Amino acid sequence: MRLIILSTILLFQVWTVKGQTSxxxxxxxxxxxxxxxxxxxxxxxxxxxxxxxxxxxxxxxxxxxxxxxxxxxxxxxxxxxxxxxxxxxxxxxxxxxxxxxxxxxxxxxxxxxxxxxxxxxxxxxxxxxxxxxxxxxxxxxxxxxxxxxxxxxxxxxxxxxxxxxxxxxxxxxxxxxxxxxxxxxxxxxxxxxxxxxxxxxxxxxxxxxxxxxxxxxxxxxxxxxxxxxxxxxxxxxxxxxxxxxxxxxxxxxxxxxxxxxxxxxxxxxxxxxxxxxxxxxxxxxxxxxxxxxxxxxxxxxxxxxxxxxxxxxxxxxxxxxxxxxxxxxxxxxxxxxxxxxxxxxxxxxxxxxxxxxxxxxxxxxxxxxxxxxxxxxxxxxxxxxxxxQANTRKFDYKDFNDLAFTQDYQDLIPLYKRIISKYPELELQEGMLNTLGLRLSFNPKKIKQGVNVFLLALHIYPKSANLYDSLAEAYLHNKDFKNAIFNYKKSLELNPENQNAIDRLKQLK
Known part of the structure; x- marks a missing residue:
């Protein structure tokens, strides 16, 4: 008794001789x-x-x-x-x-x-x-x-x-x-x-x-x-x-x-x-x-x-x-x-x-x-x-973020220095880093990782009032008032019209 099954076989071969293996x-x-x-x-x-x-x-x-x-x-x-x-x-x-x-x-x-x-x-x-x-x-x-x-x-x-x-x-x-x-x-x-x-x-x-x-x-x-x-x-x-x-x-x-x-x-x-x-x-x-x-x-x-x-x-x-x-x-x-x-x-x-x-x-x-x-x-x-061998693929911010993720967003500045020496065309945009830093900082389990992202961002963009303001928000969210005040003040030094920093400093006082 044999069950007959008709199916498509991708590589057809005809069996005509019995095999003897073990x-x-x-x-x-x-x-x-x-x-x-x-x-x-x-x-x-x-x-x-x-x-x-x-x-x-x-x-x-x-x-x-x-x-x-x-x-x-x-x-x-x-x-x-x-x-x-x-x-x-x-x-x-x-x-x-x-x-x-x-x-x-x-x-x-x-x-x-x-x-x-x-x-x-x-x-x-x-x-x-x-x-x-x-x-x-x-x-x-x-x-x-x-x-x-x-x-x-x-x-x-x-x-x-x-x-x-x-x-x-x-x-x-x-x-x-x-x-x-x-x-x-x-x-x-x-x-x-x-x-x-x-x-x-x-x-x-x-x-x-x-x-x-x-x-x-x-x-x-x-x-x-x-x-x-x-x-x-x-x-x-x-x-x-x-x-x-x-x-x-x-x-x-x-x-x-x-x-x-x-x-x-x-x-x-x-x-x-x-x-x-x-x-x-x-x-x-x-x-x-x-x-x-x-x-x-x-x-x-x-x-x-x-x-x-x-x-x-x-x-x-x-x-x-x-x-x-x-x-x-x-x-x-x-x-x-x-x-x-x-x-x-x-x-x-x-x-x-x-x-x-x-x-x-x-x-x-x-x-x-x-x-x-x-x-x-x-x-x-x-x-x-x-x-x-694989060709070298253009290294972009997503690839960098993958590496940062694998090391839990620790030691980001040394990582950036190593990567930029190998891929000098790499551009980590300020807006991307700011958004990523805020997303991590507002996660109760990732606040320190968010701060690390902002520290990297400020290493790349040291005159960004907005990044200092966001870093201050991260510290404030973590109830680190001393560092929050310091960074709101740094933001105001770079942009005296930063209304958010002005309002936050009044609240903190």
Missing amino acids: LKAINLNKGKYEIGFRHYTETDSTRTYRIHNEFNNQVINRPISISIWYPTKIEKNNSQQLTVLDYLEVLKEEEEWKNLPNYFLLDWFPYLSNTPENKAHLSEKVDAFSNSTFLDGKFPVIVYAPSYQSSSIENFALFEYLASNGFIVISSPSRGTDTRWLEGGTTKDIETQSRDIQFLLKEIYKYKNIDLNKIALMGFSFGGLSNTITIMKHKNISAIVSLDGTERYNYGVLKKSPYFDLDKFNTPYIHFAQKEIPEEVLTSDKISAELNYKFQLYDSLQYSNAYSYRFHDLSHSYFSTFGILFANRDKRQDKSDAKIMASYRLLSEHTLQFLNATLKNDKYARKFIENSPENNGFAKDLISKKMK
């Missing part, structure tokens, strides 16, 4: 941390959703299934080591077949097949444990966007590997706007998944163990498109990883998004691409030869340090754990299982190094990412690479 043969060397796993469901009350398989018009709040991997402390009495079958229980739920008997599992979904090899995978033990607590400390977080209509756990071996090396990974499934099904890779589909990613970016604030200053996005295939749009909406993302993301293949649909703005893409970016598609496959599957060489997003990026790798032994599907374990092989182009697993391991290791470099500022990892594959010990026929 988690043990992939041989991802676990890091120093044990790995915990949790799965739960939240709801987004701002959107509605319908369970397609129930065949009615009933709508509910949009369910967001969440899977999370994290460094953990194993509790012998409660923690239980998981198997591949446990992950497939999550898949059943996300496919809205939670109660499907397991003996139907390999017959039911089109991307699984009932073979002896796939049956053997079900009992394989994975590295993650359920019912385990988060390890104390702060860890960087990776928010993952799956491929087209795929599960949150599609890359579980990679997620476990990253968690064992001190990262937290959080993921939700790729679902359509109104039901489980997407429209076919449209701009609407991209925006729907982007909103799910944004939901996870809020969800991480619930976890005290997540370092909210170290956030990366990672996605496979269609998830790469959605992450590209998300990065153009958010400034607090430190890195983006694309596992053969479709932003390389479908740039046109990106440009149709109302959020598309290359000037806002200034985050370190790495794209891992599949091997060249053979002429036979291009012709028989009616695939444009441009997919082998054209990469318009990478070529268009100006303000991002960008890295583009090609893994010459990996076809598109093998950028996920599911593809490695369950997908049948395409005899026209796929390498041997041994080469596929070895390249997936290298992909995982390169992903780790990039994240160590960008989120942990690890010296070895930075050198690894900047090196050529040959200098890192990899043959040219295994991995190739190109990279480019």
